[in-house]
Amino acid sequence: MKKSTRRRISILVIEDDPGDLGLIRSNVRLAGLKRIGEDDPVIWASTLADGIAAAAFNKPDVVLLDLSLPDSAGITTVERMRAAAPTVPIIVLTGQDDHQLAEAALQAGAQDYLPKGQLFQHDALGRAIRHALVRQKLESRLHLLDAALNAVASGIVITDLSAAIEWANPAFTQITGFATAEVVGHNPGEMLNSGKQDGHFYEGMWQTILAGRVWTGELVNRRKNGSLFDAALTISPVTGGDGSIRHFVAIM
Template identity: 70%
Template sequence: MSESKPQISILVVEDDAGDLGLIQAHIRRAGLRRLGDGEPIAWASNLVDGVRMATAARPDVVLLDLSLPDSAGIATVQMMRSVVPDVPIIVLTGADDHQLAAAALEAGAQDYLVKGQFEHDALGRAIRHAVVRQKLESRLRLFEAALNSAANGIVITDVDATVVWANPAFTRMTGISLAEAVGTRPSEMLNTGQQDEEFYQRMWETVLDGRVWSGELVNRRKDGSLYDEALTISPVTDINGRIQHFVAIKQDISERKASEERVQHLAHHDQLTDLPNRALLSDRLAQALAQVRRDRATLALMFLDLDQFKPVNDTLGHDVGDLLLKEVALRLKACVPRETDTVARLGGDEFVILLAQLERAMDAVLVANKVLAALRRPFLIGPHALDISVSIGISVYPQHGEDVGQLLKNADTAMYYAKKAGRNCYRFFRAMTEAAGA
């Protein structure tokens, strides 16, 4: 079976019929043919016709003489390039002029050949190479366009982690231009110090081993603001498996992280007062119990129920009641300024205060008295001056329970004895059992 000949279409823009004949002979010798074994060459004897034919037929390659009746020199290349920017152009000229050749290539020509000096198959080889180069350049332009239009930041570094290229999304994400990025290391531009040395050591051990690394980190923009980033780094190797470059794909996930944090916050906080809810209180109480067990310390749990809250809801409506609960939450938080303590809302008009790491159980009395005094002051809700109070039950670890459930139950029980004692007061769980005759 004979070897298949390459199929190609060629536009020759040449005013000399003799030169055209020589070009045709070289092309036939090269075995170039059009689909269906037709003549691969179309001929135009001037630039105007050449431009018209190139625009209509979109040939695979244009052979362009620089000395035409209606155009000469580099302007000829520029005109043809403007109408068929994706078609390779091979300049044919009678002048063996290196400066002219360089100017033609700079103007967009793929190759430069001197007529009458073609070596065996030089023209055919030039045509084939021009077509291949054009296809490769088209692919490269496509890849570059894809990288430049990508939504994620893409950074290419050398093996020493020095930036050699970055796409526009990187600039939009960080505020750092390509010119500013090239020649620097990402760690020099973006590092916040929030990732320790061990983090980066594990990352580089992975990629230098030829494996892909993925993770999340906090980076810094040019203006100093911080953002959350999902980062993937892939090594790029040569044919011998040696790492030559790294490609980093960077995604700003700040909005996603903020959304996740909002969801987590809503899951663990009361929507009305933004105080911790029962789930978060139980978690913090469990952690506090573990800590005081280790330290052989104590903690107190205060169960609060507002006095005379129901009449507010019944007479003034739930909107006023909700505003009152918000103000109560603010006053309770002001009574326990330590970060280790927690004010939580269980629902309705029930609140809980966790006092962690107390030196002695009676320290809870100081907080209870502050709470009683704070809630006795009138609440100004719109045109209304509201007077309420609170009943407080207190349980202490380890005397009144050693787990979350028992401490909450006993504090709740102690609160009911405060109600029975006339409200607007506190009672310890032990005081309740003694009062009950236990």
Template identity: 70%
Template sequence: MSESTPQISILVIEDDAGDFGLIRASIRRAGLRRRGGSESLDWASTLVDGVRMATGAKPDVVLLDLSLPDSTGIATVQMMRSVLPDVPIIVLTGADDHQLAAAALEAGAQDYLVKGQFEHDALGRAIRHAVVRQKLESRLRLFEAALNSAANGIVITDVNATVVWANPAFTRMTGISLAEAVGNRPIEMLNTGQQDEDFYRRMWETILDGRVWSGELVNRRKDGSVYDEALTIS
């Protein structure tokens, strides 16, 4: 199967048979098919049935109406998000309500489309983009978990050497919490005076030039005690 015909399974939770028919037609036009070439859609007309189907065979994406017989509004998104935390949800609703759209996205939906108001291929594009975004977000969560579990202290700064993030190992090593570190420069928090301004200037020249800097420093913890640290910065 070619890249132009993505292999994907879609769960539609929609109580109106006519709307489901329009959704099915849009998905067929978009060329979305399940692995093996069969139609990619499963249909549930209530949230309870949707949850049952989703837990039985995990879909790649959920198209969710917010006006179901057994659930309405943002609680519907929240329920599906709790059942499928790693599956993208696209809200399809008849309500052209910007506040509702914002609330749905805040609750975990990837996109919000108003029935009858999206152009020919908008639904197909939204499905493709939602799946790609979800994969990227999953990778980012994996990277974050790896950084958080690292035994070595890791600090991320901007080009002005201001801390924007630090992992738990940094806090264990220095006694400085993430909230205390963000917005400050490591030189201001950790400097013992044993490295002068010229030392740090040369270090940052190396880093900003795109090269890797490695060296040893004597740093200060929050409680005033000092420790030796071997650093690699890129």
């Protein structure tokens, strides 16, 4: 039989109630997060200070965090844990099924919120942990893509279907002289138009990208200070799951 290559999950539980800890351990096993023969994936800390130290030492995959601890209580607990472990997903455990508290916990950096009453449902805890891990991977990938787009030397803008700019990278603002706040919501062609290209030029560009094809060409643009510069430009349509065009990405 082929041996499983699944990596063992490490779960830091910061909880001062031994009874709740036992329930969490049981549900972790029932949810299939601990397999027969594996070490216990749960690391226990009964105070926030001990939890912060355990997070630094053990590098857990996920933190289950009680909001009422001997040395910390409420949303401050989430904020302190998030500052200590900025990349680890946090699932808040609390005895209060309070929507406002849940929203505040999410705004403070938690990825999920689980009333302790749901600990009696092993599938709820297992689902929350698995969802937190998946979201963390997606967020890490988005952060990487964002960092890459911000680091490249080419100017990049993302527009909506009407060509209104929704996002621009630092290189675009350096090339054109326009700050990000000045370009968001505006059409790049209107802001950078030098008058060197006629209406037929832009009509052909629009016909190409609205047909779902990539447009590539050269044009003369105008910076904020009025100076002109030559630009090689590529505009690509971005489609949704249904195949319809949602955005355009222009690389200068």
